[in-house]
Amino acid sequence: MNIKVSDLDHLKGEPLPFRLTLDADELKRRHQEIRGLTPVEVSGEAAKLGNLYYVKGELKSDVDFVCARCLKPFTRHTAVPFAETFAPAESAEDEDQDSDILPLEGDEIELNPLLQEDFLLAIPAFPLCEEECKGLCPECGVNRNEQACECKHERIDPRLAGLADFFKDSK
Ligand SMILES: [Zn+2]
Ligand SMILES: [Zn+2]
Known part of the structure; x- marks a missing residue:
C-alpha cells in the first residue's frame, strides 16, 4: 500500500488513518526463526507536519517459534510499534548521516517494504519460550x-x- 504525499498535503496536518495486511509467507521466508505466523495486521496513521511527513502505528501477528533452549514450539502474540519520518528528497540534503529521517522519493510513501523491515527487526534471533527457560x-x-x-x-x-x-x- 502506498500513501500519496499530495493527500497528506491536502489534509494540512490532519492525520490520515490506514489499515493494511502484510503477506505472512514472504516474512516467514525472510526470517529463519519464524516457523509460521498469521497475516500481519497493520493499523496506523500518516500526517504532514511542517516540512516532514510521518507514519506511525502498530504491527500485530501471532508468530510461531521453536524455543532455542528447550526446542518446544510456542506461539507469541507479537505487537511491534513503528514510527518513521520522511523529508522530501531535495530538503534532506543536510547530509546528516545519523538522521533517522528518510528521504522521500517520488510522490508516494511505499509502506510495505518499510513495515516488513520493522517487523523482521523485532523478531528475536534466539527465541525463548520464557525468559527463564x-x-x-x-x-x-x-x-x-x-x-x-x-x-x-x-x-x-x-x-x-x-x-x-x-x-x-x-x-
Ligand atoms: Zn538429566
Ligand atoms: Zn524453552
Whole structure:
C-alpha cells in the first residue's frame, strides 16, 4: 500500500488513518526463526507536519517459534510499534548521516517494504519460550521446565555404574 504525499498535503496536518495486511509467507521466508505466523495486521496513521511527513502505528501477528533452549514450539502474540519520518528528497540534503529521517522519493510513501523491515527487526534471533527457560538436560535430554532430573547430583562414576547394574541383575 502506498500513501500519496499530495493527500497528506491536502489534509494540512490532519492525520490520515490506514489499515493494511502484510503477506505472512514472504516474512516467514525472510526470517529463519519464524516457523509460521498469521497475516500481519497493520493499523496506523500518516500526517504532514511542517516540512516532514510521518507514519506511525502498530504491527500485530501471532508468530510461531521453536524455543532455542528447550526446542518446544510456542506461539507469541507479537505487537511491534513503528514510527518513521520522511523529508522530501531535495530538503534532506543536510547530509546528516545519523538522521533517522528518510528521504522521500517520488510522490508516494511505499509502506510495505518499510513495515516488513520493522517487523523482521523485532523478531528475536534466539527465541525463548520464557525468559527463564531451563532448557534440556545435556545428560538425559529431559525438558527441565517440565521435569526435574538429578543428573548433575547423581552423576555416577562409570566404573560404579557397571557395579550398580550387576547388583540390579542379581536380584
Ligand atoms: Zn524453552
Ligand atoms: Zn538429566
